[in-house]
Amino acid sequence: MPGLAPPVADERTALLAFLAQQRQLLRVPAYGLTEEQAWATPSASELSIAGLLKHAARCERGWMDLVLRRSTAPQRKADESDAPEFLPEPGETLAGLLDDYERACAETDAAIAGIADLGQGVPVPRGVPWFSAEIEEWSVRWVLLHLIEETARHGGHADIIRETLDGATLFPLLAAAEQWPDPWFQPWEPAAPPAV
Template sequence: MPDKLSLTPDERDGLLGFLTQQRQAMKAATYGLTDHQARAVPSASTLSVGGLVKHVSSTESGWIDRVLRIPQKPFAESMADYQENYRLGPDETLESVLAAYDQVAARTEEVIAGIADLNQEVPIPKDVPWFPDDASAWSVRWVLLHLIEETARHAGHADIIRESLDGATAMPLLAAVEGWPETSWLKPWKPAE
């Protein structure tokens, strides 16, 4: 997918297109990494590229469950699980979390395609303090905008972590992923020899 989204025929396609674009940015930050590198935490934070992929995948899946009104574990009971979603575990591979992320993305596309009205209500959970008390529901549109924002925020984190690992930056990585031709001002990323 090119760095800039093409014109879209409608709002739904536009929202899904921007979400797809942010997923691609997240996945580009993983390009060429080993599992060891994907687990590494090279900055002052405890974030890793692999852990961030795992987190955005879990977050997107959870929000789509909310859209479908699938009951979820109370947040307080699953805080350890939440924190584990920021770590690529020793039994996990980057390849496996990327494959899971692709499955989550396909599910999101399918669910959203089946919703007639983006104004459909999504109940606001009351089990965490950062959700508002003065409203009872968001819309599916709000959920999609939130997923775009959440994915973009963490794709930026992944960019910084990746650059800390080996100096690779977003545009050369994207150029390598998508096979863009080398120019005098942009060279696709290549692994160090």
């Protein structure tokens, strides 16, 4: 996917195109990482690129559970820590997390394709301090905008983590990952091992 979302003809296409773009920009910082680098937490937070991908897949599924009314419960209890969600579990790999995120994204796209009216109501879970108690429901449109917002926020986190790890930045990573012809940016390449 190029560095910008494609032209759009209507609202639904626009929302899904911009969500797809932000998803790609969350995945690209993982390009070329080792397992150790993927789980590294080089900043002041406990965030890693792998942990962000794991979280993003969980969140897309949680929001679609609400949209499709498979659940009206909060995705997490108010006293539950974020940390386990962002930490590796036995057997988890970066490739597996990328595949799972891809599946979660496809599930979201399929769910949205099956909804005729983006104004359809989505119940607001109760007992979550950052959700207004006065609001009974959001729209599917609001959920898509929120997914774009959250994915973009976590893409920014991933950019900072990646640049801290090895100096790689988004556009050179995109140029390398997508093999841009005649790129304006020098495509990222792994650092050469030190001479012995």
